[in-house]
Amino acid sequence: MKTPHRHGSEVRHEQLYAPRREDPYVEAGKPARDARCPHCGVVFHDGRWAWGPAPRDAIATACPACLRIHDAFPGGYVTLRGPFVQAHREELKQLVRAREDHEKAEHPLERVMGIGDKPEALEITTTGTHLARAIGNAVRAAYDGTLKVRYEADENLVRATWTR
Secondary structure, eight states, X not given: OOOOOOTTTTOOOOOSSOOOOOOHHHHHXXXXXXXXXXXXXXXXXXXXXXXXXXXXXXXXXXXXXHHHHHHTOOSEEEEEESHHHHHSHHHHHHHHHHHHHHHHHHOTTOOEEEEEEETTEEEEEESSHHHHHHHHHHXXXXXXXXXXXXXXXXXXXXXXXXXX
């Protein structure tokens, strides 16, 4: 008699990140019908926010990213620090903006809220967790260094710290 093959039955799947809580800005930003954000022009159609022309019957509703920016409530924090940052400040800012442009084209709710320019560090705030992590990964890929990413268990928030 053949023994049944237990393909994958004993595989243990570890959860890589803390479970996400629902984002109140995303939930609040789902209009009942087609909409257009009067601040940035992003359009809500077929259940998602995207760049493009607004349908004729679209209502004016602020998108979740504009709400976060208005409330000054970031979804991600990226801190770049170390002697390298002091020597290459403008170059790093250009990389951050280029990464934002790339991500925002596909994910319009992922935006840089601000870049705090302190003598010892650059502190970037983002509207979402995805962009914060993408910026950290882009800086690490371009300049090596050490990247630490921490997801807050009780919030829909990410903190990324890069040093070199």
